[in-house]
Amino acid sequence: MSRWEPNTRERLLDAALDLFGERGYDSVTVAEITERAGLTKRTFFRHFSDKREVLFAGQELLSRIFAEAIADAPASATPMEAIAAALTAATAPFGPQRRERARQVKAVVAGHRDLHERELLKLATLRAAMADALRARGVPDPTAGLAAEIGGLAFTTGFARWIAPGSERAFTELVREALDELVAATTTLG
Structure with a gap:
């Protein structure tokens, strides 16, 4: 897992949308989103309170x-x-x-x-x-x-x-x- 790379929020959103499209929203976990983005769960929770909030960023x-x-x-x-x-x-x-x-x-x-x-x-x-x-x-x-x-x-x-x-x-x-x-x-x- 990378310690820091630019566009963290964008990477998390892209990973989440890819996974939601592949498997459906309900079947995707935060751990899977962070793994796809190459980040940690801790990093995810620095940006979003839960996977739902990824969709409402901004x-x-x-x-x-x-x-x-x-x-x-x-x-x-x-x-x-x-x-x-x-x-x-x-x-x-x-x-x-x-x-x-x-x-x-x-x-x-x-x-x-x-x-x-x-x-x-x-x-x-x-x-x-x-x-x-x-x-x-x-x-x-x-x-x-x-x-x-x-x-x-x-x-x-x-x-x-x-x-x-x-x-x-x-x-x-x-x-x-x-x-x-x-x-x-x-x-x-x-």
């Missing part, structure tokens, strides 16, 4: 990106303009090289109820980060909560389109398109 980073982009939006920005800034800032981790990995993660999550529940919790945490950042800008409720919900829905809609079979469009384009569609739809609600 949540804290996305929450921070959302909050910082909303905070950094111009003072004159409307709540939806601040949400648009957050969604645009958060697209950096979603480059074309990550699309196939995202498809693999989604396939594993879709097949397991507990993983789907964890995904919903992750999305709720991201929406809460946006709402809290809007409130910190002085946006009152329910406006802050509604804007964050629309932002969260735009994020998940854009993501689903980005990982769809045959999709080649950039995540940034898809998430902004989804946000525009949702904002337009709100005007038809009455």
Whole structure:
């Protein structure tokens, strides 16, 4: 086992996804993931609390990106303009090289109820980060909560389109398109 090599988290995720694809999520152990990655169990647990969390790495980073982009939006920005800034800032981790990995993660999550529940919790945490950042800008409720919900829905809609079979469009384009569609739809609600 190697003591240190770069990209430890990436290696663990790659090993986990390979094994999940080969044998199914339930049949894979942390020991097998670390063996495939050429790392130790101790190293694994420095990065993740359990094998489920390998699939949800990056949540804290996305929450921070959302909050910082909303905070950094111009003072004159409307709540939806601040949400648009957050969604645009958060697209950096979603480059074309990550699309196939995202498809693999989604396939594993879709097949397991507990993983789907964890995904919903992750999305709720991201929406809460946006709402809290809007409130910190002085946006009152329910406006802050509604804007964050629309932002969260735009994020998940854009993501689903980005990982769809045959999709080649950039995540940034898809998430902004989804946000525009949702904002337009709100005007038809009455």
